[in-house]
Amino acid sequence: MYLQTFLVRITLLFVYTAAVWCGDDQRIADELKSPPVEIPLKSVLGEAAYNDAIGSNEYRYVGNDKCRLCHRDFFVGRKQDHHDHAMDYIKESEYSNNPKCLVCHATGYGVKTGFVSMAQTPRLANVQCEGCHGPGSNHLKIAAIEKKGGGFLSGTDRPDRLKKMCKSCHTARWDRSYTDFESAYNKYKKAVPK
Amino acid sequence: MIQFWKKYNIPVLLVVLGLSISSMAFYNYHVQKNLLLEQMKNDAEDIVRSITAAMDRFHDIKSTMSVQKLISDVSLGLEIFEFRYIEPNGTIRNSMFKEEIGQVYETDQFDRIIDGNSSLGKFFFETRDYVPVMAIFYPIKINGELIGIIDLAVDISDYKAVGNKQTPDVSLLRRQTDITNLLKAIEGSINNSTLIYSKTDLNDFLSHYVETAKNIIQISLVNHQGKIVVSSNKTMVGANLRHADFPPPILTEVDGQPIYRLVMPNVAMIDGSNEELLLLTDAAPYVRNEQRLLATALSTAGIAILFALFIARAIYFSAINRSRDEKERLEGLVKERTHEIELLSKTDALTGLWNRGHLEEMMEREFKRARRYQHDMAIFVIDLDHFKKINDTYGHLGGDEVLRQISRRVSSCLRTTDFIGRYGGEEIVVILSETTIDTATDIAHKICVLIASEPVLFGETTIPVTGSIGISALRPEHNNYEEIFSEADDALYISKKEGRNRVTVSMHNVIMI
Structure with a gap:
């Protein structure tokens, strides 16, 4: 048996x-x-809002080491998740520098201050916190001065944008990792998404 | 009740008005006083907020010298994976992860150092939070004494030589030099901070704050055991206050000086503890203002009551005067009416002359007076001739008219001191005081002539009238007026008998002449 x-x-x-x-x-x-994949943040915000936000220099990618200062449990939790190893799937392959792949396998690829290459910006490899929430510098500033959250372009206060961010990479072609979007989305509200 | 209201409605209303104004004045006083108190409370709370903000600033200033601030800033600004300041006994005093402050640091590598199996100040490699790091436990010493250990780690996941701990990559060696330089700088900063930190004193700070601020008497921080831990008045530090000493904001007196006391709970201190902030401010301005308000309220109430009293008094006296005037008017009216009634009772309705009753009374009085003072007095009786015939010819209305007009003619011949009355029918009697028989005779002749001088006009008709007169005057032998009257009447009878329209003097008077 x-x-x-x-x-x-x-x-x-x-x-x-x-x-x-x-x-x-x-x-x-x-x-x-x-056709070329559109940058997720741009497709979610719309071109004008995206240009305004990124052009203002208020939104810069800082890397998950800084997130770890206050959200250590999430940092540790995500280390055990596929998102934090997204680059592993392509970095040894012929697609390691392909923009179509990097858009969803690195953090902020194509965005000013975002991932460029493993040689130049190794700290922004993989899909980190800012990969979904957008650049974290503004949040860092608010958190340091006012001791509170917020300040993301795609924060938890805007689940509509956040879900679009998810769906911009988890397309019909690549969404094999889940069957029910809402339950997967809710799972990622926890530090360890299990 | 209704009677009472009718009688006293105005005083009652005035008293109510006075009391209402007084109540409003005192209500206003109460409201203003509460406003003042509220304002003072708000002011005190503002001061407390200002103090706590200043204390925060003070702490900030100290924090800039403190390791925690240094660690937070360095962690945020530099590419540093972990940064802690650990006390020699292993307790984490400062960390980039605030939640672990106060905990005992436990890792294999650190345990080895504590146990003496590994030495401080050497770089080593390990994995922390799934990330390969290069770390160092760097000793901080003052005067050769170990006062703390800095645990600093950098992420080396992007370095190719990870894992080759014996011969690190050149770039890693360069990084180690940078980190060592940074640690030396931090060591110097910590040494300075520790020195300055030990010299700064919150008591001095608060004391200076009180000196420069107006109205603040004392600022103290009291811990949960009721012990003053910090105070602008250093002599108070260490004093124990019972918890009952902290009622809500209250006005009190210390050595005769009015004090406002406010206790603000849960003032966060830099060391994480929460203490109560006790603020004593000078309440003298409030007391002065409150006294002014009370004086204003009292004077307003006093003025209102006085005003009501004055108005009541004025109304009262006005009412009394009005009542007196009315009484006098009524008395005058009564007197007038009485006089009129008296006159009516003494006068003849047809001719307006005195009636018989009054005539007799006056004859009696004049007789007695003349007798007493031995004055002259004369009486004559006038009788209209053929008056019955006149009545018959012209009717009684004609007769009445004759009587009226003849009465007026006779009156017009008399002096003001003479007295004329209708004795009855067509007989008219005249009393002449202080008058001799001769004068009386002259007057009688004039009257006789005047009566006959022209006929009486009655409507379209003229009525010829004559009169006969009999005269008598007072003589010593007369015992009463009736005797004089009787003699005049006798003389009249003679006039009638001798053909009428003439004057006859009583024969007794003639004899005397």
């Missing part, structure tokens, strides 16, 4: 891996053929 179950499980795992492997190839090919 146990053996049967084990064999079934192994078989299923192989089938799934094969499907994913083949599926990835196909998805990557489709992605490369698609």
Whole structure:
């Protein structure tokens, strides 16, 4: 009985891996053929608001070391999550410098002060806090002076924007990591998203 | 009740008005006083806020010298992964993670140092929060004595030589030099801070604050045991206050000086404790203003009551005067009416002459007077001739008119001292005081002539009239007026008998002549 179950499980795992492997190839090919991906923050805010915010220099990427100063539990929690290893999936591959991939595998790629390359901005690799919430410098300033939260372009006070940020990378082609968006979204409200 | 109201409505209303104004004055006093008190409370609270803000600033100033501020600033500004200041016994005194302050620092590497298995001031590599770091425990010493350990770690995940602890990458070695330089600078800063920190005193700060501020007498910080820990009055430090000494904001007196006391709970201190701030301010201005308000209220009430009393008095006297005037007027009216009634009772309605009753009374009086003072007195009786015939011919109305007009003619011949009355029917009697028989005779002749001088006009008709007169005067043998009257009447009878329209003097008087 146990053996049967084990064999079934192994078989299923192989089938799934094969499907994913083949599926990835196909998805990557489709992605490369698609038009350039828009920067998530820009698509969420709209071009004018995006240009105003980023152009003002109030919003700069600071890296998750600074987030850790107050949100250490989230820092530790996210270290155990796929988002914090997003770059691992592409950094050894031929796509490590492909903008279409970096837009969703690094933090703030394409945005001023955001990720540029592993050589220049290694601290902004992977999808960190600012990858979804936007640049954190304004929040840092508010938190340091007024001892309170807020100040993000896509903060928890604007779940509409935040959900759009999620969906801008987790598209129909790449959203295999979840089936129910809302439950996945709610899961990420916790420090350790399990 | 209604009677009482009718009688005293005005005084009652005035008293009510006076009391209302007084009540309003005192209500106003009460409101103003509360406003003053509220204002003083607000002022005191503002002062407390100002003090706490100043204390925060003071703490800030001290904090800039403190390690915590240094660590927070460095952590925020530099690429530093972990930064702590640990006391030699392992307690975390300052950290970039505020939640771990006060906890005992426990890691394998640190334990080795505590145990003496590893030495301070050397870089080492380990993983913290899933991140590879290069760290150092750097000793801080003053005069050779270890006062703390700085734990500083940098993220080296982007360095290629991670893991090769024995021969680090050149860039890592350069980084180590930078960190060492930074730590030396921090060490110097900590040494300075510790020195200045030990010299600054919150008591002095508060004392100076009180000296420069107006109206503040004392600022003290009291801990939960009721002990004064900091005070602008240094002699108070260490004193114990019972908790009952902290009622809500209150006015009190210390050595005869009015004091306002405010206790602000939960004033956060730099060391994380919460203490009560006791503020004593000078309440003399409030007391002065409150006394002024009270004086104003009292004088307003006094003026209102006096005003009401004066008005009441004025109304009272006005009413009395009016009542007196009315009484006098009524008395005058009564007197007048009485006189009129008296006159009516003494006069003849038809001719307006005195009537018979009064005539007899006057004859009696004049007789007695003349007798007493031995004065002259004469009486004559006038009787209209053929008066019955006149009545018959012209009617009684004609007769009445004749009587009226003849009465007027006779009256016009008399002096003011003479007395004329209708004795009855067509007989008219005249009393002449202080008059001799001769004078009386002259007057009688004039009257006789005047009566006959022209006829009486009655409507369109003229009525010829004549009169007969009999005269008598007082003589010593007369015992009463009736005797004189009787003699005049006798003389009249003679006039009638001798043909009328003439004057006849009583024969007794003639004999005397």
